């Protein structure tokens with residue numbers, strides 16, 4: 001199906017701007033070939049991919065050592081090259097239309113061991129209102145809106161709130177990040193998550209501390225499951 005908008009603005013690659021051929025969406029072939037897509041073998045919990053294709057899915061050392069507050073986390077690709085550059089452009093240069101295309105890209109990807117339509121509610125990771133004011137939009141909301149729409153899963157933008165402003169976590173390790181973010185989120189309407197299968201949406205999974213803390217508070221309020229989906233993942 002061709003959208004009217006496609007005739008007026010022919011679809012271009014989100015990364016290099018090349019016009020896309022028939023059947024291509026989001027990225028051109030050259031940019032697609034640079035994305036390191038995440039597929040099996042991976043850790044079935046946190047979703048970290050294993051470089052050796054001959055391996056089978058197995059829990060990574062971190063997931064064996066400590067139980068996660070989320071059931072599973074998945075991402076489209078590794079956070080480098082094309083995905084890193086396109087996420088930065090979307091977030092820091094306010095390219096919201098880019099975010100919509102990336103949300104569609106996330107909605108269309110096939111994730112190992114996860115089906116988006118199995119979830120009963122989609123919840124984007126919230127920004128603190130100070131950060132929201134600085135950026136003007138929440139990148140997770142832009143992505144989540146497209147995913148929810150394309151899979152016909154309800155979206156809740158108000159159930160989870162970031163009540164504490166935290167400095168950017170860049171440069172901090174796994175434990176420091178978790179300590180830094182502990183207590184930063186609050187469930188505003190616990191009854192809205194009770195016995196729901198929730199899918200958290202964010203742009204990047206770095207050490208997992210953000211989705212881990214969101215999942216912890218949502219789980220305490222009676223969510224039956226909390227999974228996380230991001231566009232990219234650090235490895």
Ligand SMILES: [Zn+2]
Pocket residue numbers: 013014015016017018027028029030031032
């Ligand atoms: Zn391209």
Ligand SMILES: [Zn+2]
Pocket residue numbers: 043044045046047048059060061062063
């Ligand atoms: Zn793991």
